[in-house]
Amino acid sequence: MNKLIVNGGHRLSGEITIGGAKNSTVALIPAAILADTPVRFDSVPDILDVHNLMVILESMNVKSDFTGDVLTIDPTSIEEGPLPSKAIKSLRASYYFMGALLGRFHRAVVTFPGGDNIGPRPIDQHIKAFRALGAEVTEKDGTVTMRTGEEGLHGAQIFMDMVSVGATINAILAAVKAPGTTTIGNAAKEPEIIDIATFLNNMGANIRGAGTDVIRIEGVDKLVAQNTHTIIPDRIEAGTYLSLAAAVGDGIRINNIIPEHLESFTAKLEEMGCDLTIYEDSAFVGPSKDLKPVSVKVMPFPGFATDLQQPITPLLFKATGRSTIIDTIYPQRIKHIAELQRMGAKVYSEDIEEGLIVIDPSSKLHGAVVEAGEIRAGAALVIAGLMAEGTTEIRQADNILRGYGSIIDKLRGIGADVSLAVEERV
Numbered sequence: 001m002n003k004l005i006v007n008g009g010h011r012l013s014g015e016i017t018i019g020g021a022k023n024s025t026v027a028l029i030p031a032a033i034l035a036d037t038p039v040r041f042d043s044v045p046d047i048l049d050v051h052n053l054m055v056i057l058e059s060m061n062v063k064s065d066f067t068g069d070v071l072t073i074d075p076t077s078i079e080e081g082p083l084p085s086k087a088i089k090s091l092r093a094s095y096y097f098m099g100a101l102l103g104r105f106h107r108a109v110v111t112f113p114g115g116d117n118i119g120p121r122p123i124d125q126h127i128k129a130f131r132a133l134g135a136e137v138t139e140k141d142g143t144v145t146m147r148t149g150e151e152g153l154h155g156a157q158i159f160m161d162m163v164s165v166g167a168t169i170n171a172i173l174a175a176v177k178a179p180g181t182t183t184i185g186n187a188a189k190e191p192e193i194i195d196i197a198t199f200l201n202n203m204g205a206n207i208r209g210a211g212t213d214v215i216r217i218e219g220v221d222k223l224v225a226q227n228t229h230t231i232i233p234d235r236i237e238a239g240t241y242l243s244l245a246a247a248v249g250d251g252i253r254i255n256n257i258i259p260e261h262l263e264s265f266t267a268k269l270e271e272m273g274c275d276l277t278i279y280e281d282s283a284f285v286g287p288s289k290d291l292k293p294v295s296v297k298v299m300p301f302p303g304f305a306t307d308l309q310q311p312i313t314p315l316l317f318k319a320t321g322r323s324t325i326i327d328t329i330y331p332q333r334i335k336h337i338a339e340l341q342r343m344g345a346k347v348y349s350e351d352i353e354e355g356l357i358v359i360d361p362s363s364k365l366h367g368a369v370v371e372a373g374e375i376r377a378g379a380a381l382v383i384a385g386l387m388a389e390g391t392t393e394i395r396q397a398d399n400i401l402r403g404y405g406s407i408i409d410k411l412r413g414i415g416a417d418v419s420l421a422v423e424e425r426v
Helices: 022-034 048-059 085-090 092-105 124-132 165-175 191-202 235-248 259-272 306-316 335-342 375-387 407-413
Strands: 002-007 012-017 039-042 063-067 070-074 107-111 135-140 143-148 157-159 181-185 206-208 214-218 249-255 276-278 282-285 295-298 323-327 347-351 356-359 369-371 391-395 417-422
Touching (some): 002 375, 012 235, 012 407, 022 039, 022 048, 022 070, 022 092, 022 165, 022 191, 022 235, 048 092, 092 165, 124 157, 124 165, 165 181, 165 191, 165 214, 191 206, 235 306, 306 323, 306 375, 335 347, 375 391, 375 407, 407 417
Parallel strands (some): 157 181, 369 391
Antiparallel strands (some): 002 417, 063 070, 135 143, 276 282, 323 356
């Protein structure tokens, strides 16, 4: 396990270029096994989750090569077999192999996935979709077993009881080769879902309505890759660096963004009074002073993303009054709060059931030894460490590396004093 050392208290300036979206990439890699030809992605972020997914591919005799930001996957010699439980348990997004394997082989056995512990995230909506498509699904001792009868999978009407990105993507993966018409109602509308549908459609899939709350799929026999799929920019990474730029920047340009994907976030920065200029595919954040407090309510896209409620928290310390955040999606996503308090921050979880977090002005942060309990909590600690006087040691930094590609190089590129070191084992 690595730790991240941050020497804070310095103003930063320069440019940061955003990589491909983590939340797209971790679904696209499992989706690749549905192809009947090799596939190729570019703008792939160099994050730990990608390498863990490559380990899972290798266990199925699926060859992959990751060079620069280009990932090539060849599923043409895929074999069924037990998936490596260590890699499966290390990241939540491995559950996309359930839909992909079901779509490819009409059966699958997958260990219940792990990943960030940010509160209950049941997979009942995934299982509901698989059953509607014709699969028998059983759960026992953390293992999900799926199989179909002689008729295999078939198109179906699916209505999600709650908006779920993961269940929407898994339903698409299972249905894309299923004969007949599948309709997914109350579907999630995130940009990453559009990215998955674009990748599959470019191989011959027939998916309509991605990005709306009703997705229709006509099953096809084959998926043939004919070009390289470029992954969309990571809106969560972009929001994280925008927050950092407003908190400690003397002029930072964030390149390779899709502004429409960030509107709910940038609207809050503008409401606070940040010096923000948005261009066609970039944004410039100037020195931001006399910031106003705001109220943030996390909602499904196009609302304010749950993955950005932690990265915006350190910026709210600079506001002139009390700010509040209500996370309606993962109300227990509070692993950053106790760690920020160690650094002198005035931030409190007022109501865990309602997901209410209260943030008061905190002008004098100081370095401390803290832990990154999950990806976005770690991002909040990095920003707070850059704001603080002294040295902050962020333990369990591998959680940060799971979601932020080349973070050390990007931070050093704007003048930050940061480094990685190996944690001493006790």
